Amino acid sequence: MYQVGDLIAGYRVLEVLGHGGMGEVYKAAHPRLPRADAIKVLRSAHATDPVFRARFEREADLVAPLNHPNIVAVYDRGVYDGRLWIAMELVPGTDAGHLVDTLGPLDPRLAMAIVNGAAAGLDAAHRRGITHRDIKPANILVTPGEDAMVPDAVKLTDFGIAQALDEVTSLTGTGTTVGTMRYSSPEQIGGHRVDLRSDIYSLGATAYELLTGAPPFEAPSLHGLMSAHMFAEPPRATERNRTLPPGVDPVLQRSVAKNPDHRFQSARDFATALGDAFDTRKTLVGPTPTMPPPTPAPAPAQATPGAWPT
Incomplete structure (x- = not known):
């Protein structure tokens, strides 16, 4: 050293x-x-x-x-x-894992800023045909800004076991032993071919930890952790952090679906849905029904600038 x-x-x-x-x-x-x-x-x-x-x-x-x-x-x-x-590139600041270790569940505004940045970086890599294969809080670097809820930078790092989507190499079989098991997708654990949806699973597990303070699955043994990813359903995030709105649960559960076809098909789609879950004016289920025009009413009072909806 x-x-x-x-x-x-x-x-x-x-x-x-x-x-x-x-x-x-x-x-x-x-x-x-x-x-x-x-x-x-x-x-x-x-x-x-x-x-x-x-x-x-x-x-x-x-x-x-x-x-x-x-x-x-x-x-x-x-x-x-x-x-x-x-x-x-030298990125000043810390990583998202250290933030959770220090602060516990993050304020949703900060958590969403991190998820949005990571999702944008992932989509850029995916467009170039690259899967990261080791998305976790420790691999998301965060540079603090003047506003504690708005980082100056959010950057993905450590593509050490990244793989081109159209390649099958001798590195594939050993990749899962390097990736952190708490965030690994079922197909990665099972040794199957992975694609960008494996990264979305890991990003979903990461977002779950940012919002609740703990990853979706924990077990006393490596085998137990692997089995949980393969077969168990994670606890609802709102059971671990009761300040979260109910709409967060279906978004996070979809992001870590066992079947890749049932997950979001891009990191941006996941980040957008998760952000919408914190906006009580939007719904995650079905189209908005057609309603008759309402009777005009006085304009409501303006919300406090910067306030986060509860």
Whole structure:
């Protein structure tokens, strides 16, 4: 593990940002430009493992062509001291998982801002034929804004096990062991071919946690957690957070439907439906019936600006 002041391919380490099962991430000064980037380095334990090396290189190759405000940009990659590295956009702030750990269930305004940003990034990746395969709160970076409910930035990161939709490679079978099981779709757990609707399942599980403080399924064992995703129905979100409006339940339940055909077919459709559930003027069931014109009445009082409907 590198220390502050060490050099990585000309980048000077300023801070250790974190480390996970696959790599370490550093804040590092750019060798020529007056800015800092995030440098991810493949852990030395995996330096010679061809599967981990392929995943690591794959992240850079798949994400580099994506240019979207809700996806962390990839700038460069290479090999230094025998270890693979990727230079990425440095996103100040924290991740959505840390926010939930710190605050518990998020205010719906903040939760929806995060879901909307993540959904926009996912749809952009899906349009390019890329599934993320590891959507979870920890992989959604959030930069706070002046208004606590309106982040300056929401960006998807860690496409380490991402896959092109039209590919079937040797990475497919091992992908589910890397993805966090709390948010993995039934088809991903079962080792079946996944498509963009698997990401929507994971985004639904993530939104469930943002709004309730806990993922939809919890179990004392990995096998129990896998079985829950495959066969169990999650508790209603309103049972875990009674401040939520009832319309949230059918939206979240549809997003984590066992059958991909029964889910929302785009991340934006899910985010829009979830946002509508917080608007008591809209309905989620059927078209608006035709009604006779009402008798004119005095205009209602204006709502307080910025107030969230209850």
